[in-house]
Amino acid sequence: MLSVVIDITEPFTSDLTQRFGQMPVGNVPSQDILLYSIFGGALMGVGLGLVFKFGATTGGTDLAARIINHIFPAFTMGEILLVIDTSVIVLATVVFRSFQLGLYAILTLFISSKVIDAILEGVNFAKAVLIISDHSEDIAERIMNDLDRGVTALEGTGMYTGNNKKVLLCVLNRGQISMLKSIVKSIDQKAFIILADVREVLGEGFKNYD
Numbered sequence: 001m002l003s004v005v006i007d008i009t010e011p012f013t014s015d016l017t018q019r020f021g022q023m024p025v026g027n028v029p030s031q032d033i034l035l036y037s038i039f040g041g042a043l044m045g046v047g048l049g050l051v052f053k054f055g056a057t058t059g060g061t062d063l064a065a066r067i068i069n070h071i072f073p074a075f076t077m078g079e080i081l082l083v084i085d086t087s088v089i090v091l092a093t094v095v096f097r098s099f100q101l102g103l104y105a106i107l108t109l110f111i112s113s114k115v116i117d118a119i120l121e122g123v124n125f126a127k128a129v130l131i132i133s134d135h136s137e138d139i140a141e142r143i144m145n146d147l148d149r150g151v152t153a154l155e156g157t158g159m160y161t162g163n164n165k166k167v168l169l170c171v172l173n174r175g176q177i178s179m180l181k182s183i184v185k186s187i188d189q190k191a192f193i194i195l196a197d198v199r200e201v202l203g204e205g206f207k208n209y210d
Helices: 002-020 030-053 061-071 077-096 099-121 136-147 174-187
Strands: 126-132 152-157 164-173 192-198
Touching (some): 030 099, 061 077, 077 099, 126 136, 136 164, 174 192
Antiparallel strands (some): 126 164
16 A cells, blocks of 8 residues: 555656756755655654554564564654664665755654654653652642642652651643642742653543543
């Protein structure tokens, strides 16, 4: 299907070919290639993301990415594919002697890798928060009442002081972060806050289970 669709869509590039077909590849106006790089990378990412999501590959470098991801799951499919394809682009840049096109190709791959990871692992739309404070109960109560978010208390021990403390864990929408900071600041200005991106949240108040 990939090969067939490439041939079917080739006539859509005829306008560019007629205008710049006689020019060296590296001299095609940058504004046209920039648009093609951005939108081409996004479309390619959507296509590959859907293919990967259902456990398939197109039989190219993405097959190698699938194997590496199986061995080293800490790296995402998008990251692995970006590294592999960038290596190919570097070699192609040397062969075709077009540093400009090489950079555009890497831009396309970068956009594609981000779209792939967004489809496979979800978009970063939430934040996980860890709060360490001597006033954890007051902070938790304000979060539950003012932000309408659940809070979990984890038992923690300060290794330097040896004191036991409750570490608060909650997940918020990004729009609620500023209000959370205001709540914590109003109660305990010495509190320690850790914010981390969350790719996907399943459960009450967020996304339902499939």
